[in-house]
Amino acid sequence: MACALFWGSAVSTSWARINALETIETYGFAVHQQLLYNFAVHGDFFQTIHMGYDDAWTWSGHRALTLPVVAWMVGFTKGIHGLGIISAFLVSTGAFWSGLLARQRMGTWGMVLGVGLFVLSPCAMVIAVQDYQDLSLALPALLFCMWALGTQKLWLVFLGxxxxxxxxxxxxxxxxxxxVxxxxQDDQWAGIKRNLFCCFVVTLVVVGGAEWLYPFQNSGHDMPLQNAIRTLRQGTVFLTGWPYLERFYLLIWxxxxxxxxLSPLVAGPALVLSFLHMTVPEGHGVDRSWSQHSHHMAPAVAFAISASICGAARIWRWSRRFQANALGRVIRVVFWVI
Incomplete structure (x- = not known):
């Protein structure tokens, strides 16, 4: 009965929640779409909508390999709706990778939990249907990477x-x-060494290849990551975003x-990313509202979802270890209640 009531209330309000979302900065959305479309057609990033926008910033500033890929997909669409559909679809695939990650950790039924954690996350919903920047794709990309690095197939690790x-x-x-x-699960140390080797090789190829094809250009934009690092090096750190803790940062959980x-190591990167996001001063390229540009928190959402999966998997393993006695039954009941 409780499950039926929860499901009924969730379904009855989900469409209203989605309708309440609006694309962030529609002129920026148009600029982004034209940049990608022109790259797909002419092989170069340029646009004619906003003359104060630095076209080179889209590639040389951000180093996003997803931009040429998404641009290639945009080339097959007509109008701005194509980019919106592509962005929503690509981010939504994170539900599948989240399910595979949970299945890898908990077995077949774990996939239901993994998909549910992604689908019920309001932050994942916002990023999928509202934001359009390249970093939004970090949500499904990192979930895919987490699942791929936990497999036994070397080619899948490289791809991840x-x-x-x-x-x-x-x-x-x-x-x-x-x-790391x-x-x-069966040979973690050997797996970590393999994963680190793959990271080293791919980092050389990605960073070196991007620098060779598109040399870095300092366009004058203050990138959020650069600003955060510069702030930490100053010695005095101001948590400008702390007042937004409850209405913004905690929602990723x-x-x-x-x-x-129950999985603090996996949750750690999400906490660190939230902390770095808090240190960025107002007006320096980040927003602290899920109704605005929230793509900078997409990696944190990925780690938050995966940490919940790993915590659930730990409870599941405990219940199976003690399944023959009363403690195991209590653990399993508590798990399903949570």
């Missing part, structure tokens, strides 16, 4: 590392964290963030 690093330059360091945190407490 490449996909994980593609959304933007911040993801390169995050994939190295994934390489996610490895095959919805709906079952309590489970992430």
């Amino acid at each position: 590392v490449l996909v994980g690093m593609s959304p933007r330059e911040e993801c390169v360091a995050l994939v190295w964290c994934v390489a 945190l996610f490895s095959p 919805v709906p079952l963030g309590l489970l992430a407490c």
